[in-house]
Amino acid sequence: DSTGILFGRHMEVLRPQLIKIGGRIYRKNPIQEQTYQHEEEDEDFYQGFMECAEEPCDAYEVVQTQQGFRCTVKAPSLLYKHIVGKRGDTRKKLEVETKTSISIPKPGQEGEIVITGQHRSGVISARTRIDVLLLTFRRKQPFTHFLAFFLNEVEVQERFLKFQEEVLEKCSMTQKDHPNGHTILHLVGGNVNEMPLSDHGVDSTIFQNPKKLHLTIGMLVLLSEQEIQQTCEMLQQCKEEFIDKISGGKPLEVEMAGIEYMNDDPGMVDVLYAKVHMKDGSNSSIGSTWHVPKEHTNDPAKR
Incomplete structure (x- = not known):
């Protein structure tokens, strides 16, 4: 119950x-699924995205059977409901428009989506549309995992603590007392000459624990145990076939200098991070190998 x-x-x-x-x-x-305010609008969304899914892909594996043709789709169970749609409307429209039958596992059950039909072109069309739906709603899911390296070097942690000490010392002054007060106030969204910068939220609580400093490589959405296992295998494969080759078994040199913030408006800063660069530029190659969206890959060591 x-x-x-x-x-x-x-x-x-x-x-x-x-x-x-x-x-x-x-x-x-x-793994928790995030509920969205407009989930009930799947039906309207289906009408809009169909224009992008009209050209079928011949790369799908379609098997000929005695009844016609069959194709399977592997997907996390969290995304099934977006293929079913409200009151089953999305699946019904897919079936009618492609002249196929689509079998979807019940909620909470893992398995494959099975597409069957009399015509190969119809099965491929249904598969193409389902893939577009799955990709679209996957992008709406919150991130579940991230790739990162821990920054366990004592020198890095000591310099971070020194940076924290200097910031807190400067922010204990008012704008009038400190020569760079206007710049710092602008960063934290303040403009009052006699107000200590600590009143704008710049205090020790906003700094990361030095032992938790890390270098974020990319953000991932993994919605099933199978996807997690596949990612672990890809990580090992990446190390053996890519990283070991460019590093020659030696540590890669990383340069960390300067700071940056995650917002176009300095007065609305949420995250401040250190800028990190690979001296040989290999970080851009890693991002393209992993097919991680550019907006979710970072050089920074987040704090």
């Missing part, structure tokens, strides 16, 4: 799976 389901979810949060990696222990939180 619903009480049992609710209790089970609470138990997952209170007693999560623990994973030990390199001497560190991590909590593995259950």
